[in-house]
Amino acid sequence: xxxxxxxxxxxxxxxxxxxxxxxxxxxxxxxxxxxxxxxxxxxxxxxxxxxxxxxxxxxxxxxxxxxxxxxxxxxxxxxxxxxxxxxxxxxxxxxxxxxxxxxxxxxxxxxxxxxxxxxxxxxxxxxxxxxxxxxxxxxxxxxxxxxxxxxxxxxxxxxxxxxxxxxxxxxxxxxxxxxxxxxxxxxxxxxxxxxxxxxxxxxxxxxxxxxxxxxxxxxxxxxxxxxxxxxxxxxxxxxxxxxxxxxxxxxxxxxxxxxxxxxxxxxxxxxxxxxxxxxxxxxxxxxxxxxxxxxxxxxxxxxxxxxxxxxxxxxxxxxxxxxxxxxxxxxxxxxxxxxxxxxxxxxxxxxxxxxxxxxxxxxxxxxxxxxxxxxxxxxxxxxxxxxxxxxxxxxxxxxxxxxxxxxxxxxxxxxxxxxxxxxxxxxxxxxxxxxxxxxxxxxxxxxxxxxxxxxxxxxxxxxxxxxxxxxxxxxxxxxxxxxxxxxxxxxxxxxxxxxxxxxxxxxxxxxxxxxxxxxxxxxxxxxxxxxxxxxxxxxxxxxxxxxxxxxxxxxxxxxxxxxxxxxxxxxxxxxxxxxxxxxxxxxxxxxxxx
Numbered sequence: 001x002x003x004x005x006x007x008x009x010x011x012x013x014x015x016x017x018x019x020x021x022x023x024x025x026x027x028x029x030x031x032x033x034x035x036x037x038x039x040x041x042x043x044x045x046x047x048x049x050x051x052x053x054x055x056x057x058x059x060x061x062x063x064x065x066x067x068x069x070x071x072x073x074x075x076x077x078x079x080x081x082x083x084x085x086x087x088x089x090x091x092x093x094x095x096x097x098x099x100x101x102x103x104x105x106x107x108x109x110x111x112x113x114x115x116x117x118x119x120x121x122x123x124x125x126x127x128x129x130x131x132x133x134x135x136x137x138x139x140x141x142x143x144x145x146x147x148x149x150x151x152x153x154x155x156x157x158x159x160x161x162x163x164x165x166x167x168x169x170x171x172x173x174x175x176x177x178x179x180x181x182x183x184x185x186x187x188x189x190x191x192x193x194x195x196x197x198x199x200x201x202x203x204x205x206x207x208x209x210x211x212x213x214x215x216x217x218x219x220x221x222x223x224x225x226x227x228x229x230x231x232x233x234x235x236x237x238x239x240x241x242x243x244x245x246x247x248x249x250x251x252x253x254x255x256x257x258x259x260x261x262x263x264x265x266x267x268x269x270x271x272x273x274x275x276x277x278x279x280x281x282x283x284x285x286x287x288x289x290x291x292x293x294x295x296x297x298x299x300x301x302x303x304x305x306x307x308x309x310x311x312x313x314x315x316x317x318x319x320x321x322x323x324x325x326x327x328x329x330x331x332x333x334x335x336x337x338x339x340x341x342x343x344x345x346x347x348x349x350x351x352x353x354x355x356x357x358x359x360x361x362x363x364x365x366x367x368x369x370x371x372x373x374x375x376x377x378x379x380x381x382x383x384x385x386x387x388x389x390x391x392x393x394x395x396x397x398x399x400x401x402x403x404x405x406x407x408x409x410x411x412x413x414x415x416x417x418x419x420x421x422x423x424x425x426x427x428x429x430x431x432x433x434x435x436x437x438x439x440x441x442x443x444x445x446x447x448x449x450x451x452x453x454x455x456x457x458x459x460x461x462x463x464x465x466x467x468x469x470x471x472x473x474x475x476x477x478x479x480x481x482x483x484x485x486x487x488x489x490x491x492x493x494x495x496x497x498x499x500x501x502x503x504x505x506x507x508x509x510x511x512x513x514x515x516x517x518x519x520x521x522x523x524x525x526x527x528x529x530x531x532x533x534x535x536x537x538x539x540x541x542x543x544x545x546x547x548x549x550x551x552x553x554x555x556x557x558x559x560x561x562x563x564x565x566x567x568x569x570x571x572x573x574x575x576x577x578x579x580x581x582x583x584x585x586x587x588x589x590x591x592x593x594x
Contacts, residue, residue, distance in 0.1 A: 037174070150340065150343035266434070311336060326373070494515075546576055
C-alpha cells in the first residue's frame with residue numbers, strides 16, 4: 001500500500017488547525033509577523049488607555065460629583081450636600097474597601113506604581129506578566145485615583161500595556177527576546193496614547209523598560225507607539241498637554257539659572273524617592289492587620305490630608321496647569337510641593353495603586369514655578385516667565401527621580417510642542433540627572449526592586465543553558481535524505497524517527513537543509529504526487545554551530561519550529577552532529593538534579 005493511500009483524508013477541522021499553526025509560525029518567526037504583533041499591541045494599548053481614562057473620570061464623578069475634583073478644590077459633592085467638603089474624608093476609605101480586596105485576591109503585582117514590576121519582568125522573567133494584571137490594574141488604579149489617591153495614571157497604563165503585550169506574546173508563543181520587545185511595545189503605547197507623545201513613549205520603553213537600543217526592537221516599539229498615539233488622538237483629541245507662554249532666552253547668563261534649577265531639581269527628585277519609601281516603611285511597621293483592609297483603614301489618613309489640602313485629590317493636572325500659569329504665590333507653591341510628596345507617598349504606603357510619573361511632574365512644576373518667581377523678582381531683566389521655569393522643573397525633577405534624561409527631554413518637548421525650550425530643558429535635565437547619581441545609587445523605580453534584593457544593574461544570573469555547550473548534548477548526525485528521494489520514501493523514513501525531521505543532502509552530497517514530517521504530510525495531503533523529490537519541501541532552519549550554547553540552540557529550535565536540527569561546524573557549513581528538544585531539555589534536567 002502506498003503512503004499516499006494510507007494517509008488519512010484531511011477534515012475541515014484538521015485543515016483549520018493546520019492553517020492556524022502555519023499562521024502562528026509566521027507570526028512567531030517572520031519580521032512581518034512581528035510587525036503585525038506590534039500593531040496589535042499598540043492598538044490594544046490605545047484602547048486600554050482610552051478605557052482607563054474613562055474609568056478614572058467615571059469613578060471620580062461617582063465619588064465627588066465632578067469630572068476632576070482638583071479643578072474645584074474644596075467644593076461640596078452635589079450628591080451629598082449635607083457633608084459639605086468633609087465628604088473627601090470618606091472617599092479614599094470607600095475606594096480602598098473596593099480595590100484592596102481586588103488587588104489582594106487577583107493580582108498583588110497591581111499594588112504600587114507598576115513600572116518596577118514591568119522592569120523586573122523584562123530583565124529577569126523573560127517578559128512574562130500575568131494576563132489578569134491588566135484588568136486588575138485598570139480597575140484598582142481607577143478606583144484609587146477616582147477615590148482621591150494622589151498618584152498618576154501613566155505608571156498604571158505602562159503596566160496595563162505591558163501586560164497586554166506579554167499576553168499577546170504568550171498566545172502566539174513567541175520566544176523570550178521577542179516577548180520582551182512586545183512588553184516594551186505595550187509600555188510605549190501606553191505613554192504615547194496617554195500623553196499624546198509617541199516619541200516619549202518610545203524612549204520611555206527603550207530607556208527604562210528594555211535598556212536596549214537595537215535597530216529591530218526600536219523599529220517595533222516605534223510602530224506600536226505611533227499606532228497607539230494615532231488612535232488616542234482620534235478619540236481623545238490632538239491638543240498639546242500644556243500651553244507654554246512665549247519664551248526666549250533673552251540673555252546667555254540665564255543658562256546659569258537653568259543649571260541652578262537643575263541642581264535643586266535633582267535633589268528634589270532624590271528627596272521624593274526617599275520620602276516615598278520612608279513613608280511606605282512606616283506604613284508597613286504600623287499596620288498589623290490583613291493587607292486587603294490596609295487601603296481602607298489608611299484611606300482615613302489620606303482623607304484628612306485631602307480635607308486640609310484638596311488640591312492633592314487625584315492626579316492634579318488642573319493644579320499643575322495653574323502653577324505653570326503663575327496663579328499661585330511662592331509659599332503656596334512650596335506647600336503644594338511638600339503636600340504632593342506626602343500625599344503620593346501615603347497613597348502608595350497604604351497599598352494604593354497608581355504611578356509616580358505624574359507626581360514627579362507635579363512636584364517639578366511647583367518647584368520650577370517657585371524658583372522662577374524668585375528669579376524673576378531678583379533678576380527681572382534676566383529671568384524669563386515663571387511658566388517656562390515650571391516646565392523645566394517638571395522635566396528636571398522627573399529626570400532626577402527616574403534617571404531617564406532622554407525621556408524627560410522628549411516628553412516635555414511633546415507636551416508643549418515648543419522647540420524654544422529645548423536647550424534650557426537639556427541643561428537642567430542633564431545636571432539634575434548628574435546630581436541624582438551623585439546623591440543616590442538608585443532611581444525611584446530601581447530602589448523598589450533593590451529593596452527586594454534585585455539589582456538590575458548587575459549581570460543576570462548565569463543560566464544552566466548559557467553554560468552548557470551544544471557539543472556536550474548533540475548526538476551523531478542521522479543519515480541524510482537525498483534531495484531526489486520520492487516523498488513516499490521520505491514519509492517512510494520519517495515515520496521511524498521520534499522527532500519528525502531529518503537532514504537533507506543535495507545532489508553534491510552537501511547539507512542543504514532539513515525535511516520535516518509536517519511538510520511532507522501537508523504536501524501529500526494537498527495532492528502533491530508521492531514520487532515528487534524531497535527537495536521540493538526543503539526547509540532551512542536557523543543555523544546552530546558547534547560553538548553555540550544550549551540557550552542559543554533552544555532559541556533556534558523555537559524560531560524554526562522543528563523538533564531537531566543539525567549542528568554545523570564552526571564555519572556554519574557542514575553538519576557535525578544533531579540536537580533535539582529532548583536532548584537539550586534532558587541534559588538540563590539531569591544537570592540541575594544531579
